[in-house]
Amino acid sequence: MMRAEAGAAKNTIAAYGTDLRLASEVLGGRLGSAGAAELERLAGEWQPLARATVARKAAAVRRFLGFLADEGLRADDPSAALPRPGTARGLPKVLSVDDVDRIFATIAARIERVPADPLDLRLAALVELLYGSGLRATELVSLPRNAVAPDRPFLILKGKGGRERLVPISDRARAAVAAWRDHVAVGRPFLFPSGKAHLSRVRLYQIIRALAAEAGIPPDRVSPHVLRHAFATHLLEGGADLRALQAMLGHADIATTEIYTHVDSRRLVELVNSRHPLGEALVDARARRP
Structure with a gap:
């Protein structure tokens, strides 16, 4: 289903498979028939993990249980018992x-x-x-x-x-x-x-x-993905349009591309301090102080 209906990539399918197998091991091979209590126990096992990892694992199990319910392989879908920690998207590593x-x-x-x-x-x-x-x-x-x-x-x-x-x-x-x-x-x-x-x-x-x-x-500062980040970061610094960058990177959602706008923050502060008339006035005022 993930391949045919969702168009998921091979690596995504492999990651879902790994998460589901590990979850099933925690529940003694009874993931397909798990109820809310078992899912809460599963969430307890995940508690030491990073928030993004928990979100990914919960999404995999939620999708699996939803599939079973949609196919009539179980009468209910207890996935509401799974945690929804959300993910705090970190800033990408940046190369100068x-x-x-x-x-x-x-x-x-x-x-x-x-x-x-x-x-x-x-x-x-x-x-x-x-x-x-x-x-x-x-x-x-x-x-x-x-x-x-x-x-x-x-x-x-x-x-x-x-x-x-x-x-x-x-x-x-x-x-x-x-x-x-x-x-x-x-x-x-x-x-x-x-x-x-x-x-x-x-x-x-x-x-x-x-x-x-x-x-x-x-x-530890460099990887293939960091070079991809550098491509995006340096293009944006050079004045590239965010929509064009989204298309080049292949992001489905521009919110993913917008993470690169953090790069401009330092440059924009420098720009305001060096070019804004008020900034120049403040510098002059400080210079005139006794």
């Missing part, structure tokens, strides 16, 4: 432009090494697409071999929920992809192959963290 410059300088130094290592070309293509186009990790590693065309400054992706979006591809990114693709066998289906499939998200995470350490940036 200087941080990104250091990352790309490290990549450039690796590419210039003799003898050349094709994996350095792969690294350049990965980072150019993460930071230059804001791709999600899963979208990036599963790109088909010919997804990025040398004469087309965009690609069309199917992201979360099966939603399609147009993603701009910079000249730099297309050049980096072209240089790497020369080292990918013509018969391979993926742009970033590994074994019989494609590079895994876990391996991508490891590659990006190792690159951060090499660039002198604490590895």
Whole structure:
């Protein structure tokens, strides 16, 4: 149902499955027949967990029990007994432009090494697409071999929920992809192959963290998703329209995109202090004080 009716992504379905199996273990395998008392016990087991984790687990169980009731597999739906803690959306980790410059300088130094290592070309293509186009990790590693065309400054992706979006591809990114693709066998289906499939998200995470350490940036500050955040943050700082950013990131709800407006707060304060007439008057007044 999650796949056919809700259009949920494979990773979402896997996460729901894990949460449901763990909940069932707590209730001795009786999740499908659980009543309000059992669900309250389940909520008690979740109490030490973070609020966002509890919200996710409760949503999975709530959806499952609702499905059973809709299909006539049980007569009631006791999911009202599940907690609704809500989620406090945290601010994303942010890389400065200087941080990104250091990352790309490290990549450039690796590419210039003799003898050349094709994996350095792969690294350049990965980072150019993460930071230059804001791709999600899963979208990036599963790109088909010919997804990025040398004469087309965009690609069309199917992201979360099966939603399609147009993603701009910079000249730099297309050049980096072209240089790497020369080292990918013509018969391979993926742009970033590994074994019989494609590079895994876990391996991508490891590659990006190792690159951060090499660039002198604490590895815990950098991940594929942080580079996606940097793409959005720096575009917004540069004056990008929030709706355009929503489309590029593939957010279904603009409220998700609005989290990036926190970036402008510091810049706006500086702008008011340096450019607003009242700000200048206050500075002059302070200067005239004895």
